[in-house]
Amino acid sequence: MPRKRTRAKPIFVEKHALDEPHPALAAYLDSLGESSQRTQRTALEQVAHILTSGRVEAEQLAWHELDAAATAALRKRLQRLYKPSPGNRYLSALRGLMKAAWRRELIDHETMQRVVDVPALVGSREPPGRALSQDELTAIFRGCREDENRI
Numbered sequence: 001m002p003r004k005r006t007r008a009k010p011i012f013v014e015k016h017a018l019d020e021p022h023p024a025l026a027a028y029l030d031s032l033g034e035s036s037q038r039t040q041r042t043a044l045e046q047v048a049h050i051l052t053s054g055r056v057e058a059e060q061l062a063w064h065e066l067d068a069a070a071t072a073a074l075r076k077r078l079q080r081l082y083k084p085s086p087g088n089r090y091l092s093a094l095r096g097l098m099k100a101a102w103r104r105e106l107i108d109h110e111t112m113q114r115v116v117d118v119p120a121l122v123g124s125r126e127p128p129g130r131a132l133s134q135d136e137l138t139a140i141f142r143g144c145r146e147d148e149n150r151i
Contacts, residue, residue: 010053011073021059028100043086043093050077063097064106068114075118087121 078087
């Protein structure tokens with residue numbers, strides 16, 4: 001779930017739009033199971049939205065033209081907008097798509113390596129709940145001590 005939405009400057013401008021669906025996108029999604037296809041398609045739609053500020057859909061984005069600077073900027077924006085789990089899912093989808101572009105010979109191996117060589121998002125998730133006050137702890141332990149149905 002995103003933390004906040006702002007209209008940011010595009011990382012990857014709309015001149016990188018294609019007139020037809022990107023061949024690596026279909027190849028990557030076809031390599032996945034049905035539920036993974038939905039998850040990763042949604043992730044790539046989010047990535048395309050972030051890269052172009054909503055100006056280009058994932059299917060028309062010229063993914064093979066991404067460079068390391070764009071993915072570094074994407075990671076920075078993901079770190080700011082998302083918790084680590086969804087942000088890392090988006091990066092994983094991008095890595096898979098870029099590998100599909102390499103397999104289809106749309107990019108060379110060195111370019112693919114540079115583009116996907118972006119560290120995972122880091123952060124911690126606080127466990128659900130809250131800290132109990134000393135009075136609450138005392139009341140719980142008193143109730144346990146006075147309970148006649150002890151285990």
